[in-house]
Amino acid sequence: MNRRKFLKQSLAGSFTLGVALQGKTLIARTVQSITESLEEDWSPNIFLSLASDGTLSIIAHRSEMGTGITTTLPMVLADEMEADWERVVVVQGDADSRYGDQNTDGSRSVRQFYKRMRQVGALAKHMLIEAAAKQWDVPVSECIASNHMVVHTKSKRRFLEFGELAVHAAKVEAPTPSTLPLKEASERKYVGKDIPIRSIDAILNGSAQFxxxxxxxxxxxxxxxxxxxxxxxxxxxxxxxxxxxxxxxxxxxxxxxxxxxxxxxxxxxxxxxxxxxxxxxxxxxxxxxxxxxAHASFDSDKHHQELLDSATKPGKVVRKNGELTDGPPKGGQRITASYQCPHLAHASMETxxxxxxxxxxxxxxxxxxxxxxxxxxxxxxxxxxxxxxxxxxxxxxxxxxxxxxxxxxxxxxxxxxxxxxxxxxxxWTREDDIQHDYYHAASAMHFEANLDAQGKPTSWLQRSAFTPIGYTFNPAAKQGGAGEMGQGFTDIAYELDNLQVESCDANSHLRIGWLRSVCNIFHAFGVGCFTDELAAAAKADPMLYLLERIGFPRNVDLDAMGVSYGNYGSSLEESPIDTGRLRRVIFKAALMSNWQEEYPLLPQKDGIRRGLGISVHRSFLGYVANVVEVAVSKDGALSIPNVYVAVDCGLAIHPDRIKAQMEGAVVFGTSLARWGEITGKDGRVVQSNFHDYRVARNSDAPASIEVAIIENEELPTGVGEIGVPPFAPALLNAIFAATGKRIRSLPLKNHDLGSSD
Amino acid sequence: MHIVKLSVNGETRELPDLDPETPLLWVLRDHLGKTGTRFGCGKGLCGACTIHVDGAPARACITPASVADGKKITTIEGLEGRVADALRAAWSAGNVPQCGFCQGGQLMSAEHQLRTSPAASKQARDGAMEGNICRCGTYTRIRSAMDQASAGLGGEK
Missing domain, CATH: 3.30.365.10 (Aldehyde oxidase/xanthine dehydrogenase, molybdopterin binding domain)
Structure with a gap:
């Protein structure tokens, strides 16, 4: 069925199983009960259309920017329906509120629609089975759907193709989707398999339409x-x-x-x-x-100083556990550090x-x-x-x-x-894109910790000042709300008796917007690097020190602490902050990198200093640990021979695309950590194209990126963003391990990694 | 005014009203409807617009039409042959693309490299891809796919 006809059908009236009869007549059917049964404005009945020749058109209602989501969600539907993927045509949906949310960001597509796509598939399957049972005049319980047909299991002789059943299925009374049983894990057909992305041929022959x-x-x-x-x-x-x-x-x-x-x-x-x-x-x-x-005086040098000044003064307390202490206990030490990150531009290849x-x-x-x-x-x-x-x-x-x-x-x-x-x-030319973006926030963070004689923190203060996204919507906004502070800062999952988290003011001079991983980028950077600093002060192995800070497996109950926290739109009950899962990805990444054998004595060779760094971060309900290996030459040239990524994103729906997103996140992280910087001078953005807003090229990308997916049956999360946050801190911690240089501001291009000896 | 004459993917096209200084990128995209050649930077920095002029790679965004007058242009839509087939197969097998926007340019660079220097070292092969940016970060897969295609064509794995 061509796209126009399909759309005409779906717009003509909602239907569950529209069919083309003799290639012409269309049967549309409204299933009001389905829409009403769902809490939100969402109509499963417009997601698919089955033609009498068996062609199954499935709507991809989210946007495809490279995550593979317009393959993944239709694949989930097809799996639950027992459809044959070879006979599926994926149709890109237009803007239409009946699909429910289409805003493809916040790593929400899988989170919001995994179950719903299954329900649509289960519904369609149910109606096809009922239609077949009626045709044969046998009980529904004697029929199953398998590989694009319904089979009468008792006789094992009778079967009907989905296409043959379409017209009859459209007449079946549709039950409420939530009452239908969903497949068991053992019955999965496509979920967990690496199905090729839908546009690959068009991409490779140049006919893909951007x-x-x-x-x-x-x-x-x-x-x-x-x-x-x-x-x-x-x-x-x-x-x-x-x-x-x-x-x-x-x-x-x-x-x-x-x-x-x-x-x-x-x-x-x-x-x-x-x-x-x-x-x-x-x-x-x-x-x-x-x-x-008014913004003609915007100057990044001043702006960065302003942010740093703000972060080193008391701000608004957004989380408090116990009481901070002024000085360290006897025999202990007090460590303070501040970190800074600049504005970033998105610079997607297509402007x-x-x-x-x-x-x-x-x-x-x-x-x-x-x-x-x-x-x-x-x-x-x-x-x-x-x-x-x-x-x-x-x-x-x-x-x-x-x-x-x-x-x-x-x-x-x-x-x-x-x-x-x-x-x-x-x-938009590239210059327009770089100079008129909705920029990733510029930020400064400040940390103060007291360590006891064993190196355990007895008091931990952390503050964050960053240009809030809210500025774009309200020029008076100077702080991020619970949502932005909750991206890796108020939700710090360490076991700390005395912790205070503060939010500080920042003035904005550019349109501020969200960029892949958003505030998690700088918060993971600050927390991840400061933890490594404390490990060094405590003369501890950074991996073990990190594990100690995370503590025993438990759920960090921010609700019970009275902390305002968004949890990416999910409840803490459904998606807790599970330190056991943080620990697991750390263990895995450490194992992959042979951490315990290698750290900290990587041999030097020909003046090349090598080092391993580790970091872990939970964001968008997923958990990722990185171990990064660096090699730094005497004159400061940096290369990244190996990156090890362990990811726990719940049930892995499409392992290959999860790996691809982790690989991409490492390269994205490489770009931002090494060169990413948008600066302002006389009110204007200084950078304009890839010569001065550099992003990673082929030789800059790590030589090897190894990704391990933790297998489990937890709720699946999106993976577009979760891979980015731990990379920069792991990289900088590796640079410290290799060179002894503690770098506290990004990007790296502004620092000399060379050794004087 | 001199009329620019181009051979695009084997088809001869005359462009009577064309300013001969117009970059080939826009001639292909806006005048000839060959949109597989992508606009990424306009300054020869990203490689998304890579084409072949008489078999050699060129950044279409900074190559005036006059330079290609009377010459043979190949775009991703017209990229064919043994090497192209091997590359597309390897790209598919490795599920290389993410968003896909840069991949046409990547293939144009890769095809030239493997066609003209089949015995080149892996390092030289990767070096030939330095001008093509992929913001999704598919580089490790591009390298693997190049290795695979090269091995299939009898080059160094």
């Missing part, structure tokens, strides 16, 4: 000159010069946004042309004069891009978006339309990392398409 590949009749291309300082406006520009560039057709002013910036179009001077190159050339000629506004076609009372958008429903809402608002009049098609995403959760570029395309009266594709 946002930038959308082509419509009569479409025009636009690039926008945006103010280099956040909140500034244009006072003068040379329209004639830009129009003189062959191919440029129009210059349009997009209204300038004021704070709060939210997901609004930033505004600027748009150059419209009949090809992208002409638009880029036209923009060069605009010679815009800017009124820069933001959206294509819009507008009529008087409707809009159609093609977008490389992680947030199709958010885009739909924002575009509807900008155009003064009802959201149901705005269709948002999700293309493949050339990376996302959180940037494409923000639909500002879709709003730009919609506004321009309306103004120009033709379909418009807004293209």
């Amino acid at each position: 946002g930038m590949d959308v082509r419509l009749p009569d479409m025009q291309f636009a690039v926008i000159a945006r103010c280099p300082v956040l909140g500034g406006t244009a006072t003068k520009w040379d329209e004639a010069a830009a129009l003189a560039v062959p191919g440029v057709t129009k210059i349009v002013k997009v209204p300038f946004a004021t704070a709060p910036y939210e997901f609004n179009a930033l505004g600027g001077i748009a150059v419209i042309a009949d090809n992208t190159w002409a638009a880029i050339q036209g923009r060069e000629k605009l010679n815009v004069q800017w009124e820069e506004g 933001p891009c959206a294509t819009a076609r507008i009529t008087e009372d409707s809009a159609e958008i093609w977008m490389t978006t992680q947030a199709a429903q958010g885009a739909q809402g924002r575009i509807a608002e900008a155009l003064g339309l009802s959201p149901v009049r705005v269709t948002v098609h999700i293309t493949l995403l050339g990376g996302g990392f959180g940037r494409k959760s923000k639909p500002d570029f879709g709003v730009e395309a919609a506004l321009l398409a309306r103004e120009v009266g033709a379909p418009i594709q807004v293209v």
